[in-house]
Amino acid sequence: MPDLASPVPVYALYGEKSALPFADRLHWETLASRSSLHNFRIDPHRHEQLFQVLHLAGGRAEVVLESAARTITAPAIVIVPALSVHAYRFDRDVQGTVLTLFQTDVRAMLDAHADTTGALGAPVIITAADPAVADALADLLLEAGNRDGARGLALTGRVSTMLAALVRASRRALAATQPAPEPAVRHVQAFRRLVEQEFANQRRLAFYASALGITPGHLNRSCQTVLGASAMAVVERRVMHEARHYLMFTAMPVKQIAYALGYSDPAYFCRAFCRSASMPPNRFRSHQSRSSVFPPATP
Structure with a gap:
């Protein structure tokens, strides 16, 4: 192998x-x-x-x-x-x-x-x-x-x-002995569960680390080891995934989406979205509206 x-x-x-x-x-x-x-x-x-x-x-x-x-x-x-x-x-x-x-x-x-x-x-x-x-x-x-x-x-x-x-x-x-996940994986699994609860609240790295009982540096190292990205990059990817959902399936204005995702400054949200999607939110929405999200039916 x-x-x-x-x-x-x-x-x-x-x-x-x-x-x-x-x-x-x-x-x-x-x-x-x-x-x-x-x-x-x-x-x-x-x-x-x-x-x-x-x-x-x-x-x-x-x-x-x-x-x-x-x-x-x-x-x-x-x-x-x-x-x-x-x-x-x-x-x-x-x-x-x-x-x-x-x-x-x-x-x-x-x-x-x-x-x-x-x-x-x-x-x-x-x-x-x-x-x-x-x-x-x-x-x-x-x-x-x-x-x-x-x-x-x-x-x-x-x-x-x-x-x-x-x-x-x-x-x-599992009645038979199974190897436990490595510590870094356990920390990242717990971190991602916490991100699901808190991603729209603009929490800082220290908040997540404290909630998990580890240091910010330890959390970052675990995320880098398991996911190849920093902890806050993982949070931002989750936020941007939610932003895509709002843009594709609601008519909410971009400013309102920014507020819903915890951004006090819509311009900052737009810059973050551009980094993630390589285009502004309104252009992303326009592009998606011209594309069907349903795959073609199979015979």
């Missing part, structure tokens, strides 16, 4: 795609279709915002999760939350699917219920056959290809059912 001693790439996705309607924020593909482009080998990397479920339906795979490597054979499920280092090497006759969702969507669904708050926060390999997970995933993918009315509502329900099956199966799998 690839050497984990080298820097691990972080694949971030803070752009406009995360503002799509829920039904169009799902992505799925076969294991063969993607891995065959890379000689059936996916080198170590992490996703900043994405939650993935890999379903190995046939064949064998060598898997790296964080610092642990193992070989799995079908049937198996691999759960990869955001920020988890992962890598694969597949047999050439591999069969299965990888499903990708936004971590924020997954967390919102799980944290809406007391008995699943915080669930699926660690990477897990489920090696025992679990018909409930396989059936829930199959139903989800079947609906994902359906372009009939109420598709978003149906997909939301099927994602919830799949997550419930994953929570139950992962809790059984």
Whole structure:
């Protein structure tokens, strides 16, 4: 398997795609279709915002999760939350699917219920056959290809059912010893949860560090190690993601959006948005209004 001693790439996705309607924020593909482009080998990397479920339906795979490597054979499920280092090497006759969702969507669904708050926060390999997970995933993918009315509502329900099956199966799998996330990852995971609560309040670095019980320097080093960006750059990316959402899906004036996101000076907000999107807010809105956010229907 690839050497984990080298820097691990972080694949971030803070752009406009995360503002799509829920039904169009799902992505799925076969294991063969993607891995065959890379000689059936996916080198170590992490996703900043994405939650993935890999379903190995046939064949064998060598898997790296964080610092642990193992070989799995079908049937198996691999759960990869955001920020988890992962890598694969597949047999050439591999069969299965990888499903990708936004971590924020997954967390919102799980944290809406007391008995699943915080669930699926660690990477897990489920090696025992679990018909409930396989059936829930199959139903989800079947609906994902359906372009009939109420598709978003149906997909939301099927994602919830799949997550419930994953929570139950992962809790059984986690009865076995699993390596704990490295300290820097734990700090960044807690930081990103706090950012979700506070990003519109223009908090300073010291606020976040104090809330997490670490120094500002420690928080910055953790973010640089895990995400390749400073802590306040992570906050600004989250704010700019929200700004894109307002510009695309509301008619709020730019000045009002700036105030809603905690900026007392709309001009400062416009400069920050330009740094992020390489264009002013009004031009971004005009550009998006001429482009459909819905992908073309598939036959």
